[in-house]
Amino acid sequence: MSAYAYRDRNRTEVIYASEAMTENIDTLFFCPNKDCTAHLHICAVDGSRKAYFRATYKQFPHIDNCPFASSANHFDSDKFNEELFSFDDAINNLFLVKKESERNKIQRNIGEHNNGENNKQPIKTLRQIYSMCKSRPVTDMYAGKKIRDMILDDRSAYYYTKGCFGNKIVEARRQAGHFFEDESKRVFFKAPTESGKYTFVLQFDEEKIYGKIKTEIKKNRDKLFIVAGKWESAEKYNHFISNIYSDRQVKVIR
Ligand SMILES: [Zn+2]
Known part of the structure; x- marks a missing residue:
């Protein structure tokens, strides 16, 4: 499933799932992977107002290993604090062995205690950062980057x-x-x-x-x-x- 797609086969006109809610389920969209021949259609996530693109018809699936086929890569931006995200900090944190990274986390939590405004954490695992990167076109920004x-x-x-x-x-x-x-x-x-x-x-x-x-x-x-x-x-x-x-x-x- 994918958070964005293209209206045309040449991939010039991008459309985000959030904008496509009013589209007919029969409308054909194209996969962000230019080598993929999947036919995508807009779908709603069960029990939520979130939408995404899916290769609904068996005859037109994502090609093997298409990164946009997996539902495991779904990114829910509402769950995370974008402002607090720093790409370099997040990557540097992945380099630490677990013990050190736990220690950083504890210190961070102490530091952020009582600032109450927003309890959401920034994305931090490699899978989270990757899913975020796959949820929008590469010229889009996340946290200013x-x-x-x-x-x-x-x-x-x-x-x-x-x-x-x-x-x-x-x-x-x-x-x-x-x-x-x-x-x-x-x-x-x-x-x-x-x-x-x-x-x-x-x-x-x-x-x-x-x-x-x-x-x-x-x-x-x-x-x-x-x-x-x-x-x-x-x-x-x-x-x-x-x-x-x-x-x-x-x-x-x-
Ligand atoms: Zn695909």
Whole structure:
């Protein structure tokens, strides 16, 4: 399901689900993924006034691995505090091992106590940030930052002509064939997923986290993954590398 779609096959005219409530359920819309041939229609979420786009007809489903097919990626913006969100803070927090991040949370809660105005928290997990990024076009903003400055995926690939540097979420697939290297504790991904133009090298410190992620990739060989990293040039052309300190930096998209 998707929070936005396009009125035309060329994907020039965007429409948000919230604006499409009055549309007929027979009206055809197109998937945000330009390679996807799904026919989308407006639907209401049961028991709420929220709407979303769904590939209602079996004959016109999302293509395999279309990131807009999953209902797990649904983002409910009303549940979170957009103003309090800082992309870099959120990404840096994912780098911390769990114990440190819990400590930060406790300190934050103490600091925010009694400010009562709004109890909503900003998005913080990798899945939440990813769902938010997928809920609107890449030129839209969230908390004052453009989506394309947060995520490299097929939609924002045009913007990453020189590579991918700094804190970014990358939507990727595993490198075909040889995708890990036990000796150096490295895992290799390709992104953007359609062209696979860039290689992303995940450098693990800890044997345990390395083993866990490697197993996860083996179990989900054909699935897309999301990785939060602080990327810099690796030794080879079009290769980018980031340290992976925590398993919260790598998730499979189901
Ligand atoms: Zn699709």
